[in-house]
Amino acid sequence: MRTHKRLLDPDALVASVGTEIYFDGIEKTPDLAWSEKLSEAWNREAIVATAAHFADLFRQPESEQGDFKIGYFCTRERAGLHILYPSGNLCLRKKD
Numbered sequence: 001m002r003t004h005k006r007l008l009d010p011d012a013l014v015a016s017v018g019t020e021i022y023f024d025g026i027e028k029t030p031d032l033a034w035s036e037k038l039s040e041a042w043n044r045e046a047i048v049a050t051a052a053h054f055a056d057l058f059r060q061p062e063s064e065q066g067d068f069k070i071g072y073f074c075t076r077e078r079a080g081l082h083i084l085y086p087s088g089n090l091c092l093r094k095k096d
Helices: 034-041 044-051
Strands: 011-013 020-025 057-059 072-074
Touching: 034 072
Parallel strands: none
Antiparallel strands: 011 020, 057 072
């Protein structure tokens, strides 16, 4: 896109739904300070264990996973619903 339009160089690139921040457009690794901040409360195992209770969720490919991101798809029947309400309540059916 930058070859077709005159765009300013960004100060930072926020990627992977906010779990990675790159500064100066040159760095190839995410900002260490941001990664450390995320790691303070990150519990991958707890998220995976919780998601395993919901039949409507299934993992996205490994290419969509990150150090601080676990991507899931939901079934077509549930795709139009809000999955997580502000209160934190999930609206998916639990597995039997």
